[in-house]
Amino acid sequence: MTSRTILFLSATALGATLVLPAFAANAPIGHGLTSCDGVCAAVLEPLDAVPLVRVSDDHDEEDDDDDHGRRHDDDDDDCEGDGHGWRLFSRGDDDEDDCETPRGQNAPNSMNSGTPPANGLFGNGAAPKAVTN
Amino acid sequence: MKSLIATLALTTALTLPGLAMARPVTLSTTMNNYGGNGAYLALYVTDASGAYVGSLWMAGGKSKYYKHLTDWAAATGGNTAEINGITGASVGSGRTLDISLDLADALFDAGYTLHIDAAVEDYRDSPNEIAVPLTSDGFGKSVQGRRYISSFTYR
Numbered sequence: 211m212t213s214r215t216i217l218f219l220s221a222t223a224l225g226a227t228l229v230l231p232a233f234a235a236n237a238p239i240g241h242g243l244t245s246c247d248g249v250c251a252a253v254l255e256p257l258d259a260v261p262l263v264r265v266s267d268d269h270d271e272e273d274d275d276d277d278h279g280r281r282h283d284d285d286d287d288d289c290e291g292d293g294h295g296w297r298l299f300s301r302g303d304d305d306e307d308d309c310e311t312p313r314g315q316n317a318p319n320s321m322n323s324g325t326p327p328a329n330g331l332f333g334n335g336a337a338p339k340a341v342t343n
Numbered sequence: 344m345k346s347l348i349a350t351l352a353l354t355t356a357l358t359l360p361g362l363a364m365a366r367p368v369t370l371s372t373t374m375n376n377y378g379g380n381g382a383y384l385a386l387y388v389t390d391a392s393g394a395y396v397g398s399l400w401m402a403g404g405k406s407k408y409y410k411h412l413t414d415w416a417a418a419t420g421g422n423t424a425e426i427n428g429i430t431g432a433s434v435g436s437g438r439t440l441d442i443s444l445d446l447a448d449a450l451f452d453a454g455y456t457l458h459i460d461a462a463v464e465d466y467r468d469s470p471n472e473i474a475v476p477l478t479s480d481g482f483g484k485s486v487q488g489r490r491y492i493s494s495f496t497y498r
Contacts, residue, residue: 325428329397331388331447333365338400338444340431 365445370399372459372473373439373493380464381433382491383408384440385415385426388477391454395419399457400442401426403433411462414470450477461491 324337332338374382383403388396395418401409406423410416419425434440459473469490475481475497485494 327397327425327427327429329425331397331399331450333445333447336445337428338442340400340402340440340442342432342434343439343441 364448366448366451368444368446368497370442370444370457371439371494371496371498372434372442373495374434374436375488375491375493376437377463377466377491378436379466381435383412383433383462384492385409385412385458385460386442387415387418387458387460388450389418389456389458393456396455398425398429399444399446401430402440404430408462411468412460412470413468414458415460446477452478457497459488459492459495461488463491466491 326332326335326337328335370386372384372386381403383401385401386399388399390396398415398419403409406421409421409423431440455477457473457475457477458471461469461472467490469488472488472490472492473486473495475486475495477497481497483496483498485496487494
């Protein structure tokens with residue numbers, strides 16, 4: 211293999227490495243979550259159709275009410291069906307999601323998991339960084 | 344030597360368009376001194392027809408409160424998959440939230456609008472507190488909120 215061939219191949223590999231992520235991130239802007247098709251759809255769509263069922267609830271809502279010192283709290287289960295007001299919460303647990311959402315499509319992966327949704331808004335696919343001053 | 348120059352030209356031509364597809368942006372949101380607990384904020388984008396495109400950030404971690412971000416909730420059905428990986432803490436009274444991200448270049452000067460819904464415990468919900476067109480001219484220009492947000496800037 212000549213040095214020219216080696217040079218050409220290495221340059222091509224370099225170019226592909228730099229460009230492919232950018233093209234991948236340039237998906238059509240819109241609701242990227244529905245862009246699953248082909249093999250992806252065959253695998254994932256049956257999972258979406260299966261409802262998540264809570265099989266056990268052995269805790270007492272009253273016993274687990276840890277809203278100590280909150281100003282008022284007359285609604286122990288406000289994760290669903292309460293169309294009024296906030297459930298009061300203290301500043302200390304702002305980041306703790308105590309709503310009983312099942313793990314799955316209605317539960318966030320984590321806080322700042324590093325993988326933003328594929329909605330076409332994030333140019334390079336990198337997660338945003340947030341700082342509060 | 345000629346092959347080296349040709350190779351460099353090729354790789355440069357392939358690389359530059361990729362770099363131009365994203366624009367580094369800082370979204371800076373300063374809250375008023377409203378005196379209440381931390382505000383929940385939903386930052387999201389709509390297209391020229393007003394249709395929801397996607398979310399950029401959710402400030403506030405408890406999904407049970409997301410319904411108070413009424414416009415965002417109406418557009419997404421409260422689906423938290425929309426904000427996987429882009430969720431952080433709520434923003435306190437008088438504080439500033441700076442979000443650094445790379446926005447797709449196609450969003451600018453194309454009719455897209457960035458919205459912020461706000462909600463604070465025991466206070467009135469404030470949907471569409473901010474609605475600012477994403478334009479090149481809008482960089483660095485401060486926009487005033489209606490209720491809880493003192494100013495918003497993208498730069």
